[in-house]
Amino acid sequence: MPWSAEQLRSVYTNVYANRVVCPTCDGSLKLSRSKAAGEFGRVECSRCNESHNIAQRNDPLRDSFREYTEGERKEIIAADKRRIEPVCPIDRTTMIVYAQRSLALNSQVRVRCPRCGGEVHFKRLYG
Numbered sequence: 001m002p003w004s005a006e007q008l009r010s011v012y013t014n015v016y017a018n019r020v021v022c023p024t025c026d027g028s029l030k031l032s033r034s035k036a037a038g039e040f041g042r043v044e045c046s047r048c049n050e051s052h053n054i055a056q057r058n059d060p061l062r063d064s065f066r067e068y069t070e071g072e073r074k075e076i077i078a079a080d081k082r083r084i085e086p087v088c089p090i091d092r093t094t095m096i097v098y099a100q101r102s103l104a105l106n107s108q109v110r111v112r113c114p115r116c117g118g119e120v121h122f123k124r125l126y127g
């Protein structure tokens with residue numbers, strides 16, 4: 001039986017939280033990561049003979065994906081300053097922080113949501 005809309009929602013939430021579990025049988029899903037832009041990868045349950053391509057365009061929340069507001073950007077930067085992992089305000093996924101040191105005291109920081117692809121760029125100052 002194909003995964004229902006509700007089951008698919010839980011697959012997305014779980015996969016982005018590193019829990020790759022089948023919503024029908026609770027068995028682990030086989031995950032084949034994709035390198036394509038906007039795609040996470042294909043999950044597959046051999047027991048239920050079910051699979052799904054986890055991608056931004058297939059995401060049950062895709063209609064809510066949008067640019068961050070100015071206030072949301074500030075909150076993401078504030079979380080990074082407090083050394084807390086920023087969480088995407090749209091889909092509540094833990095964001096990934098990429099920091100690259102440029103000048104002696106600065107880092108160029110890119111914070112990205114792996115789910116909706118939202119990004120915030122800013123400069124982190126030390127000292």
Ligand SMILES: [Zn+2]
Binds near residue numbers: 023026048049
């Ligand atoms: Zn299953």
Ligand SMILES: [Zn+2]
Binds near residue numbers: 117
């Ligand atoms: Zn997001």
